[in-house]
Amino acid sequence: MSKSNRGKALWKLPSRGRGTCPVCRATRIKLLYTRTLENGAKAKVCKRCRVSA
Numbered sequence: 327m328s329k330s331n332r333g334k335a336l337w338k339l340p341s342r343g344r345g346t347c348p349v350c351r352a353t354r355i356k357l358l359y360t361r362t363l364e365n366g367a368k369a370k371v372c373k374r375c376r377v378s379a
């Protein structure tokens with residue numbers, strides 16, 4: 327598998343992989359990680375929110 331969070335692959339994503347992180351509200355950050363939230367919904371979060379709550 328290729329690196330899906332690096333380089334050219336990002337440009338295929340909506341907004342080229344950038345957006346507002348639903349956890350920390352950082353805007354225009356790269357949302358590279360899928361995390362399951364407390365309510366069971368899956369969301370793309372930034373690297374800062376990958377591990378921490």
Ligand SMILES: [Zn+2]
Binds near residue numbers: 347348349371373
């Ligand atoms: Zn975040």
